Amino acid sequence: MGKVTEKLNVLNTFIPEHVTIVAVSKTKPNEAILDAYESGHRDFGENKVQEMLSKFEDLPKDIRWHMIGHLQRNKVKMIVPFVHLIHGVDSVRLLNEINKRAAQVERKVSCLLQVHIAEEDSKFGFDEAELDELLGPDFKEKYDCIHFCGLMGMATNTDDKEQIRKEFAGLKKLFDKYAPLFDEGDWTTLSMGMSGDFALAIEQGSNMVRIGSAIFGERNYH
Numbered sequence: 288m289g290k291v292t293e294k295l296n297v298l299n300t301f302i303p304e305h306v307t308i309v310a311v312s313k314t315k316p317n318e319a320i321l322d323a324y325e326s327g328h329r330d331f332g333e334n335k336v337q338e339m340l341s342k343f344e345d346l347p348k349d350i351r352w353h354m355i356g357h358l359q360r361n362k363v364k365m366i367v368p369f370v371h372l373i374h375g376v377d378s379v380r381l382l383n384e385i386n387k388r389a390a391q392v393e394r395k396v397s398c399l400l401q402v403h404i405a406e407e408d409s410k411f412g413f414d415e416a417e418l419d420e421l422l423g424p425d426f427k428e429k430y431d432c433i434h435f436c437g438l439m440g441m442a443t444n445t446d447d448k449e450q451i452r453k454e455f456a457g458l459k460k461l462f463d464k465y466a467p468l469f470d471e472g473d474w475t476t477l478s479m480g481m482s483g484d485f486a487l488a489i490e491q492g493s494n495m496v497r498i499g500s501a502i503f504g505e506r507n508y509h
């Protein structure tokens with residue numbers, strides 16, 4: 288058993304079964320991914336299109352690739368044929384582009400709408416008023432190649448647990464607010480929580496956590 292699998296096994300002892308762990312493999316080599324893959328793990332997250340593409344090409348085809356980063360519109364067409372779930376849909380223009388490219392490959396693409404819940408300005412996402420407008424009367428006809436699966440958010444990078452808890456609770460509230468618009472089994476996924484705050488996120492109702500450094504170790508950027 289490799290080091291990555293050991294870490295995943297430890298996480299699995301206290302992350303409940305209904306919570307999907309997306310192993311965030313950005314910057315990490317294929318061998319690290321295969322370590323987890325061979326123990327049965329299938330959900331991996333990347334935040335750069337080029338990196339996801341080359342890993343997709345090199346690695347087993349039953350891996351479920353999650354695009355977790357900010358996605359540029361001009362790169363949508365490269366991932367639409369195979370991506371499992373796009374977490375960071377943060378604008379109507381991006382959603383339009385995904386819908387258009389999905390139609391071209393005759394695929395319904397699963398998306399999470401990213402919500403701005405953090406204090407920092409730098410984090411992308413919709414606010415509640417924008418979501419109200421987007422999820423208005425005709426959104427299902429308009430986005431006929433989008434499978435709206437739920438919401439994603441990132442809390443403020445702070446040690447203040449109460450603040451993080453409040454931000455996650457706010458996102459869960461929005462998730463519940465829009466649920467009645469969808470058919471049973473459609474609006475299922477609330478993606479919140481990373482290595483530093485996943486326990487708080489799960490406590491507040493997350494059912495998908497995006498964990499990188501706690502599985503693969505610290506990242507080296509150069």
Ligand SMILES: *Cc1c(COP(=O)(O)O)cnc(C)c1O
Nearest residue numbers: 311334355481482497498499500
């Ligand atoms: C990198 C990244 C993560 C994982 O971060 P860790 O702190 O390493 O767990 C989660 N979500 C997003 C959107 C990321 O870009």
